[in-house]
Amino acid sequence: MSNLVILPILLPLLTGIFLVFFNSKLPLVRMITKVMVIINLIAVSAIAYEVVQNGTMVLKAGDWTVPYGIVLVADPLAMVLVVTANIVATACAFYAFHSLDEQRERFYFYPLFQLLIAGVSGAFLTGDLFNLFVFFEVLLIASYGLIVLGGTKEQFRESFKYIIINLFSSILFVTTVSFLYAVVGTVNMAQLAERVGEVEQGGILTTIAILLLVVFATKGALFPLYFWLPKSYTVPPTVISALFGALLTKVGVYSILRVFSLIFVYDLTFTHQLFIILAAFTLIFGVVGALSTNNIQLIVAYNIIPAVGYMILGIGVFSATALAGSVYYLVHDMIIKAALFLLVGAMAAYSGTSDLRKMGGLIKHQPVLGWLFFIAALALAGLPPFSGFVGKLLILRGAFEEGHYTVAVIGLLTSLLILISIIKIFIKGFWGEDKLEKVPNISIRNKIMPAAFLLFFTVLLGIGAEFFYPTVQSIGDQIIDPINYIDSVMKE
Amino acid sequence: MEIIMSVLAGLLFTAGVYMMLQKQILKIVIGTALLSHGAHLFIITMGKLNRGKPPILAEDVTNYADPLPQALILTSIVISFGVTSFLLVLAYRAYQTNGTDNMEKLRGNDHE
Numbered sequence: 001m002s003n004l005v006i007l008p009i010l011l012p013l014l015t016g017i018f019l020v021f022f023n024s025k026l027p028l029v030r031m032i033t034k035v036m037v038i039i040n041l042i043a044v045s046a047i048a049y050e051v052v053q054n055g056t057m058v059l060k061a062g063d064w065t066v067p068y069g070i071v072l073v074a075d076p077l078a079m080v081l082v083v084t085a086n087i088v089a090t091a092c093a094f095y096a097f098h099s100l101d102e103q104r105e106r107f108y109f110y111p112l113f114q115l116l117i118a119g120v121s122g123a124f125l126t127g128d129l130f131n132l133f134v135f136f137e138v139l140l141i142a143s144y145g146l147i148v149l150g151g152t153k154e155q156f157r158e159s160f161k162y163i164i165i166n167l168f169s170s171i172l173f174v175t176t177v178s179f180l181y182a183v184v185g186t187v188n189m190a191q192l193a194e195r196v197g198e199v200e201q202g203g204i205l206t207t208i209a210i211l212l213l214v215v216f217a218t219k220g221a222l223f224p225l226y227f228w229l230p231k232s233y234t235v236p237p238t239v240i241s242a243l244f245g246a247l248l249t250k251v252g253v254y255s256i257l258r259v260f261s262l263i264f265v266y267d268l269t270f271t272h273q274l275f276i277i278l279a280a281f282t283l284i285f286g287v288v289g290a291l292s293t294n295n296i297q298l299i300v301a302y303n304i305i306p307a308v309g310y311m312i313l314g315i316g317v318f319s320a321t322a323l324a325g326s327v328y329y330l331v332h333d334m335i336i337k338a339a340l341f342l343l344v345g346a347m348a349a350y351s352g353t354s355d356l357r358k359m360g361g362l363i364k365h366q367p368v369l370g371w372l373f374f375i376a377a378l379a380l381a382g383l384p385p386f387s388g389f390v391g392k393l394l395i396l397r398g399a400f401e402e403g404h405y406t407v408a409v410i411g412l413l414t415s416l417l418i419l420i421s422i423i424k425i426f427i428k429g430f431w432g433e434d435k436l437e438k439v440p441n442i443s444i445r446n447k448i449m450p451a452a453f454l455l456f457f458t459v460l461l462g463i464g465a466e467f468f469y470p471t472v473q474s475i476g477d478q479i480i481d482p483i484n485y486i487d488s489v490m491k492e
Numbered sequence: 493m494e495i496i497m498s499v500l501a502g503l504l505f506t507a508g509v510y511m512m513l514q515k516q517i518l519k520i521v522i523g524t525a526l527l528s529h530g531a532h533l534f535i536i537t538m539g540k541l542n543r544g545k546p547p548i549l550a551e552d553v554t555n556y557a558d559p560l561p562q563a564l565i566l567t568s569i570v571i572s573f574g575v576t577s578f579l580l581v582l583a584y585r586a587y588q589t590n591g592t593d594n595m596e597k598l599r600g601n602d603h604e
Contacts, residue, residue: 151585154600170571178531
């Protein structure tokens with residue numbers, strides 16, 4: 001039964017390898033991709049249902065007993081994120097058929113896309129710190145391939161910086177893991193959690209914790225290490241931006257959540273206080289960036305940063321309410337960022353520019369796109385009844401309960417600024433005088449559908465919060481008291 | 493022995509960081525290669541250097557070499573080999589397309 005855990009990694013990995021061989025037959029490749037993303041989505045949903053109902057599943061690779069072998073741990077947190085990642089992947093796959101030029105499709109877009117999903121799922125599922133590094137590399141190498149796909153001047157310029165910064169943080173990651181191995185003598189996360197309390201090496205362990213934080217903060221775009229993100233996420237085609245914006249930074253945030261709730265919890269006054277300070281700066285600087293530009297894709301890309309700030313704030317507050325909020329927000333943010341990138345991409349494709357100053361009056365030509373964007377904007381800013389509201393409410397309620405008033409107020413003000421930055425696109429792009437010189441003769445219905453699919457989940461998570469909340473709250477309880485996780489891994 | 497290896501790894505890190513801070517793309521790529529060498533030496537040192545001992549733990553073996561760092565270093569070497577070769581090709585293509593290998597000229601303020 002527990003062999004099922006490998007399915008979310010294996011399915012996209014094998015599909016990706018398989019697709020390489022049929023690369024010349026594009027219709028077939030599209031067909032296989034379509035079928036496989038849906039099969040994968042159904043499979044992971046079934047596994048997630050099983051895990052939420054019957055508890056954590058653990059796969060010991062090769063049946064090696066725990067400290068010696070590699071383990072994959074499908075606990076509710078990991079599975080919820082895997083399902084969300086696959087929802088985003090499904091929408092992006094269907095968007096790709098209608099937005100990518102044929103040359104890019106031929107140059108192995110679909111295999112790289114599948115490998116990216118395999119890497120993301122693996123990073124969520126692994127229960128081994130070194131294996132986390134390996135899955136980070138799988139998804140990063142796929143992303144290196146995707147970011148240069150097409151080979152325009154801007155792509156080469158920005159992708160080089162993106163790759164160097166990620167490579168540097170990966171090297172730091174390996175070094176830190178070997179530090180940790182030297183001190184604690186294991187890389188298995190559950191065993192680390194047990195031993196870190198026992199070895200009583202507070203000073204050196206805190207140093208290692210901060211080094212790991214630097215690594216994950218670089219991947220997750222936390223202040224002050226977010227500078228590489230906005231430009232490198234806007235140069236590739238829309239669908240790739242959407243995948244990156246929805247999945248890659250969230251893997252970094254998930255790693256922080258996992259490592260700093262399971263392993264490094266012995267010095268909360270130092271590490272988690274640091275998170276709150278970092279979260280405050282991330283919120284402010286991210287939203288200032290979003291307000292500073294008129295490029296619609298850059299506005300959305302900058303909005304990734306304050307969202308990361310909210311999740312880190314929830315981790316920093318470290319109460320069951322705030323952690324449940326972080327999880328809710330993580331799920332919400334993966335979906336809404338993908339939806340926004342796709343919608344903005346459709347806007348840019350229709351009006352032929354991504355400069356807001358040259359746009360206007362699109363609502364007359366594309367009313368559906370306009371109102372979908374309006375819903376997405378409200379959801380991003382966290383207005384009820386959409387999903388952003390629930391997550392933000394829980395995080396900020398946790399912050400107020402634990403007495404972190406300053407940062408909670410900063411969070412509230414940031415929400416307002418996020419709303420201004422994103423509604424600016426709606427006001428200037430959809431309202432106002434019509435600046436289209438001639439109405440372009442292209443249909444963007446196929447581009448709107450995937451975004452509508454994602455927005456459906458946003459509305460569902462918002463209106464159906466009553467239904468989802470108990471599950472998320474139980475995930476939050478398990479994060480703060482990880483005895484369940486440790487026991488299910490360590491038992492024979 | 494561990495001290496010498498640690499110092500060597502430290503030297504590689506220093507040289508790697510210095511090279512990464514240069515303006516020329518190729519020097520940056522060499523810098524990342526040096527850094528990853530430093531990291532690899534570091535991994536092998538962290539498991540204690542026991543020369544000439546079997547990497548297994550059996551009933552009658554009391555003095556053994558730790559096999560885990562060796563498994564980790566192999567994985568890590570393969571990954572950094574792949575990434576470095578990709579990076580070299582990318583550097584060449586980026587130079588061809590952009591017409592420069594100077595990072596100062598690749599700031600990209602015009603992308604607005």
